[in-house]
């Protein structure tokens with residue numbers, strides 16, 4: 001537990017200093033190649049869990065302290081340990097004993113006594129302290145106040161369930177590769193492997209208990225991919241047919257590219273501005289036995305990479321706040337700032353306008369985000385339609401009351417889709 005607490009605190013400190021958790025963990029794996037897979041898993045669980053419940057834990061710590069802790073590493077250690085004590089089954093005495101040892105190797109090494117006192121005080125007064133810690137929105141919902149306010153305003157009837165969903169463990173959904181299998185056959189393979197699951201969409205199966213991909217039958221032979229149900233609507237909505245020329249303009253890591261190619265035989269160009277991420281599109285397609293033309297390019301500057309032949313279908317799965325998938329990346333809640341949403345919306349508008357010029361007459365463009373902020377979604381789509389008289393908005397049936405908006409729930413993440421057809 002010593003190493004787990006130490007390295008989880010280190011990655012939490014990195015996030016609190018502005019790094020993403022993915023970056024922090026990947027630097028840690030590089031620096032500590034001898035960590036065993038189980039240790040990595042435990043470090044990951046503690047880092048994710050602490051960030052998921054960060055508001056509550058931070059309020060709790062403030063109530064336990066007489067004065068603020070100035071050493072970031074010590075503060076991170078205390079937060080990780082409070083998470084362990086409140087949300088895991090780790091034995092409390094063991095959590096405290098190890099934390100004291102980690103504290104003696106942390107920062108100035110002076111924090112041993114403080115860590116011991118704070119954690120023992122928490123164990124003695126847990127219920128009272130937690131009740132008090134939940135008194136404001138920050139502690140109650142473990143989201144920043146500006147985010148809570150934005151949800152209240154945008155979703156007066158659903159904001160509580162949205163915030164609650166944002167703090168849960170995400171579902172693990174698979175997409176069966178139609179070229180190689182189908183949901184019935186794959187359900188039988190899962191049953192043989194002793195994995196409980198249910199069919200939740202045309203190509204979608206949700207596992208009752210998440211497992212690593214190495215336990216999924218035929219994963220490395222391309223039988224299935226891991227993809228949220230919400231993301232699986234893209235290929236369906238874009239209505240691709242054999243022989244079409246298709247552009248996936250922000251394609252990496254290739255989740256939707258793969259689904260489009262599993263749905264029909266296409267002449268598909270997959271663009272992404274990030275060369276490293278683009279290689280993942282190639283790797284994913286190779287695993288699935290599919291292929292596309294991969295182009296490193298900026299979707300808002302198509303002149304730099306487009307050959308001038310229009311596309312029948314364009315998928316614009318644009319960079320966004322990722323607020324609909326915060327439960328998969330809980331660091332997002334703490335790294336985003338309100339002004340980021342404005343910047344994303346501006347960047348998305350530029351991309352949309354640029355990509356519209358590539359759509360053939362009668363062709364379709366599907367705008368997609370994994371956001372739940374209206375500025376990136378319905379407001380963006382309405383502004384685009386108002387700017388482009390040749391864009392006809394088509395209905396998007398994803399089974400929700402709000403056209404095209406999926407809110408995070410136990411079945412799927414938060415996504416948004418708007419579909420436009422170009423006048424002939």
Ligand SMILES: C[S@@+](CC[C@H](N)C(=O)[O-])C[C@H]1O[C@@H](n2cnc3c(N)ncnc32)[C@H](O)[C@@H]1O
Nearest residue numbers: 250251252253254255256272273274298299317
């Ligand atoms: C939401 S992700 C795409 C997810 C992908 N469609 C999938 O289903 O796996 C957005 C992608 O846009 C890329 N991106 C960001 N800015 C871009 C730009 N100006 N042009 C093209 N791609 C961009 C990012 O590198 C990222 O891979």
